[in-house]
Amino acid sequence: MDRFLIRGGKPLRGTVPISGSKNAALPILLASILTDEKCFLENVPSLRDIQTVIRLLECIGKKVIRTEGAVEVQSQGKKLAPQVPYSLVSQMRASVLVAGPLLARWGRACFPLPGGCAIGLRPIDLHLFGFAKLGAVIRHRHGDIELTSPKLRGNRIRLPFPSVGATENILMAAVLASGTTAIENAAREPEIADLARCLKQMGADIEGAGTRRIRIRGVLSLRGFKHRTIPDRLEAGTYLLAAAITHGQVRLTRTDPGPLAGLLKKLRRVGCRIRAEKKTGLSLSAPKILRATSIHTRPYPGFPTDLQSPWMALMATARGKCRIQETIFEKRFLHAAELQRMGAKIYVRKDTATVKGVPQLTGAPIMASDIRGGAALVLAALAAKGTSSLQRVYHIDRGYEKMERKLRKLGALIKRIRQ
């Protein structure tokens, strides 16, 4: 297992290009199951989760060709196997997004029920609720879920909570159902709008993706696609926070400032100067003293839960006291204990952390427990006095393309130790 050795205290300076969005690329690659035609996706980041989804597609019978920055999915002219192995679902929960397209295209999907993970219980009841509304029969067997339906029928589906994964899975199931489906209280994340853009290119009839109500009129069949993934707003946000915590000055390219509005507003309150440049550039210049600023996580367009942990790292070094409330995942505070090892003053009670900024964090041996929590620890280590050794970098590799290389280009003293 690789680790990062990070010597902190150097302000980040320079330009960093933002990669394609992991969370958009994953469902879009799985949408290739909906057709036998060739599907081509550009701006795909090189990440462990992308490798996992490629293995998943190969495992059910697709041929996948990976080139630099792009993925092509082809049909092998045979029926796809509806069974997803546990080894893949246990590595990446988003593997359950295979269910909607398999059910829609082949009338059957069988996959292991994912267990809880480091950040919460993460049930999939809302996905199953949606499939049942479309007429699927659901059976639980020895830890597996089996979904069957010779023909799905459109329906009105009101989600009790705007789950990102459930919205995507139901959307992909509904595009080939007979009749009209309305998903109400749908998630509005930009990754859902990107998936819908791609599905529409395939011939799907979808209106309202990116709003609370998505209307889908089922079609008989879908074509292949050539699509370019949107920029990763979570990676972009992480680099802005890295610039802020090191009192640096960083310019992002190949990004989209629009979906970052919630974060940018908070960063301005902290005291950062932010400037959008043309359509795809964004630069941040951080002050010497950061002002403590409270946040609470909410579904999009609220403050993203994925940036809660890097925000906590930033607040650990800000002047004053603030509150961080996590309302999406019930256990997403594991990074707090690691930050405390670096000298942070954080008190967690139920869903709220109170952070009292300290003038200086100190380097320490620390351990990542999930993708974003790992990124938070990298940020803290970049700001800390002395050297930190960060274990379990594989979590970070799931979601950040070439993180240490990008940070080194910005002047960070970070090194990967292969073990």
Ligand code: UD1
């Ligand atoms: C996606 C993102 C993840 C992000 C999250 C919230 C991907 C691959 N991952 O995850 O980075 O942190 O959105 O923005 O896109 N829930 C249920 N029942 C369900 C489904 C969800 O109770 O059937 C709960 C979850 O336990 C969680 C909350 O709803 O507490 C949000 O989950 P959801 O929006 O589904 O997140 P994911 O799609 O798993």
